[in-house]
Amino acid sequence: MEKVSYLGLPNCYRLSNEAAEIVVAADVGPRVLRYAPRGGENVFGEVPDVTVTNVFGDWKPWGGHRLSTAPEVNPRSFVPDNSPIEFEAVGESKARLIGPVESQTGLQKVVSVTLDPEGGGVTVRHRVKNHGQWPVELSLCALSIMRDGGAVVIPQEPYRSWGHHLAPARPLVLWHYTDLTDARLTLGRKLVRLRADPDAESPLKIGVADKQGWSAYLRGTILFVKSFSYEEGAPYPDYGCNAETFAAGSFVELDSLSPLRRLEPGATVQHEESWHVFRDFDAGATEDSLEAALAAVLPATEL
Numbered sequence: 319m320e321k322v323s324y325l326g327l328p329n330c331y332r333l334s335n336e337a338a339e340i341v342v343a344a345d346v347g348p349r350v351l352r353y354a355p356r357g358g359e360n361v362f363g364e365v366p367d368v369t370v371t372n373v374f375g376d377w378k379p380w381g382g383h384r385l386s387t388a389p390e391v392n393p394r395s396f397v398p399d400n401s402p403i404e405f406e407a408v409g410e411s412k413a414r415l416i417g418p419v420e421s422q423t424g425l426q427k428v429v430s431v432t433l434d435p436e437g438g439g440v441t442v443r444h445r446v447k448n449h450g451q452w453p454v455e456l457s458l459c460a461l462s463i464m465r466d467g468g469a470v471v472i473p474q475e476p477y478r479s480w481g482h483h484l485a486p487a488r489p490l491v492l493w494h495y496t497d498l499t500d501a502r503l504t505l506g507r508k509l510v511r512l513r514a515d516p517d518a519e520s521p522l523k524i525g526v527a528d529k530q531g532w533s534a535y536l537r538g539t540i541l542f543v544k545s546f547s548y549e550e551g552a553p554y555p556d557y558g559c560n561a562e563t564f565a566a567g568s569f570v571e572l573d574s575l576s577p578l579r580r581l582e583p584g585a586t587v588q589h590e591e592s593w594h595v596f597r598d599f600d601a602g603a604t605e606d607s608l609e610a611a612l613a614a615v616l617p618a619t620e621l
Contacts, residue, residue, distance in 0.1 A: 319410050324351050325366040325380065331405065331413055333431070338438035338595060340413075340431055343380075344405040348415035348429035350383040353542075355438065355597050361535065361542040363463040363569070372396055374422055381463045385427045385444045388457040388555040388575055395459075397422050411435060424450025440593040448581040457555045458576040458589035462544065466568035468537030470512040471608070472561060473530040477507075491525035491557045502565060506605045516568040525559030528574075532616060533561050535572055536608075541599040543616065544574060545592040552577035 322341065324330040329344040334356060341352035352360045364381040371377070372393035378400060386395050397420045404416035411434075417427040428445040444458050464470075475487035490510075492498070500522050504511040512524065528548060535542045546560070554560050554577055564571040576589035596615050601608045 319407055319413070325364060327351075329402070329405075331407070333411060333413060333433045335411075335433060335436060337436065338433065338440070340433055340440060342405075342413050342415055342431055343403075344415070345402055346378070346380065346400050347403050348385060348417050348427055349380055349399070350429070350431060350442070351380065352382065353440065353593060353595065355540070355595055358597070359465070359540070361465055361537070361540060361595055363465045365463065365569075370396065374398055376400070379463060383442070383460070383462045385429055385446070386459040386461050387425070387446065388459040390459070394423060399427075408432075419449045423454075424448060425454070438593075438595045442591045442593065444589045444591075445586055446581070447586040448583055451583055453583065454581045455578055456581060456587075457578045458587060459573055460544075460546070460575070460589060460591050461571055461573045462535075464514070464535045464542070464570045464572055465537060466514050466516060466570065468514055468535050468570070470510075470563040470565075470570065470572055471534040471536055471612070472510040472512075472526060472528060472563065473532065474506070474508050474510060475529065488527040488529060489558045491559050491562075493523045495521050496523055508609050509605055512563050512565055512570070514565050514568055514570040518565075519567045521564065521566040523562065523564040525556050525562040527554065527558045528561035533563070533572055533574070534612070535570075536599070536601055539597065539599050541596040541601075541615070543594045543596070544572065545594075546574040546590065549577050554578060 320332050322330050322332045324341050327345040333340045343349045354360045362382045369376050374393050375398045377396045377398045406414040412432040415429045419426045426447045430443040432441045502513045532545045560575045562573045579587045
């Protein structure tokens with residue numbers, strides 16, 4: 319672990335091993351600004367010059383990965399996090415990022431990032447504590463802004479024959495501005511894909527109940543995978559979504575969500591993701607070749 323400057327922020331920390339590197343911020347956040355193969359290109363997008371103004375003030379997306387809450391509501395989901403946070407180093411491979419209590423919501427966000435000793439695996443634990451005086455119902459949303467030029471990949475539910483499986487498999491959730499004829503969106507037999515296109519500025523968002531527990535972002539020969547749990551029978555926000563993606567021009571998000579919880583005063587809720595990055599990933603040119611390549615790096619995948 320070493321202290322570095324990143325995106326113009328002087329108080330950042332870099333965790334690395336022979337396979338991968340992570341950069342987290344202590345000047346803002348909690349934020350993870352960079353995740354990459356060692357010495358390679360950041361899989362996350364970087365937008366340090368963008369500012370969004372709401373009734374709470376100026377909010378900056380920065381890029382990278384952050385913790386939000388769902389259902390998404392403006393301005394509650396965009397409380398400015400431009401102030402320094404508390405940073406804790408836990409050994410050489412774990413960083414704990416402790417945000418201040420938000421005066422506007424009474425919530426406190428904590429993100430812990432642990433880099434595996436070997437390989438490129440990362441465990442990211444997200445926590446929210448309610449410091450307010452009343453219960454709050456919410457879901458934790460682990461939100462990653464991805465580097466442009468790639469495509470989101472979300473698994474379909476495994477095929478089951480009609481004669482033996484009559485119940486629906488999962489919801490596919492659409493927003494008012496979602497156009498299913500949009501050329502960026504591919505609803506395949508085994509995969510759903512959403513391609514980032516800088517020439518297509520119109521927003522597009524979809525959500526699913528992702529019982530397979532993973533989603534991915536493919537850019538060239540670099541594959542980023544986030545894994546997360548699905549709790550059968552638990553209520554999820556947005557008509558039952560635990561995975562969502564949003565694209566507008568070169569901007570693309572890849573999110574996972576926890577179940578909706580009633581968070582009493584003083585209580586804490588947690589949501590965990592695992593990250594992996596793969597170099598030299600050969601997706602081929604078809605859905606079948608991409609499926610086979612995914613199965614090789616995700617042995618538990620059933621498509």
